[in-house]
Amino acid sequence: MNPLRSKHSFSVRVLTLTSRIPRGRVSTYRELARAMGTKAYRAVGNALHANPHAPRIPCHRVVSADGRLGGYGRGPKVKAALLKREGVVVRAGRIMQFQRILFCFPSRRG
DNA sequence: TATTTGACCAAGA
DNA sequence: ATCTTGGCCAAAT
Secondary structure (H helix, E strand, O other), X not given: XXXXXXXXXXXXXXXXXXXXXXOOOEEEHHHHHHHOOOOOHHHHHHHHHHOOOOOOXXXXXXXXXXXXXXXXXXXXXXXXXXHHHOOOOEXXXXXXXXXXXXXXXXXXXX
């Protein structure tokens, strides 16, 4: 199935896309929204907040559009630790080498 | 049905 | 650089 444009609920599309972010990379709330063809940045954050229940979904890899860490249900310390475990360095609340490790979703087809 | 609430964002001051 | 403001939109009230 394709989470872009699909008839799934908004939150399922968000979670599906999030699950595709590779280890050691990050994406952003804005990028997820863009991949789905919407500007619902805040709703993307809400969907991730409501659904961290699935350890299957690496929601710690979704950060703010400006390279800041962004939110996390269990706190920014935990989010930073999970990222560090994958080789992503967070210093002073910012993702190091942000542009370099930023993962963007293919815009059309796959 | 209407209002409120956010793990957001961009532009101003 | 930090803070405020207005805008965004799905979900939960």
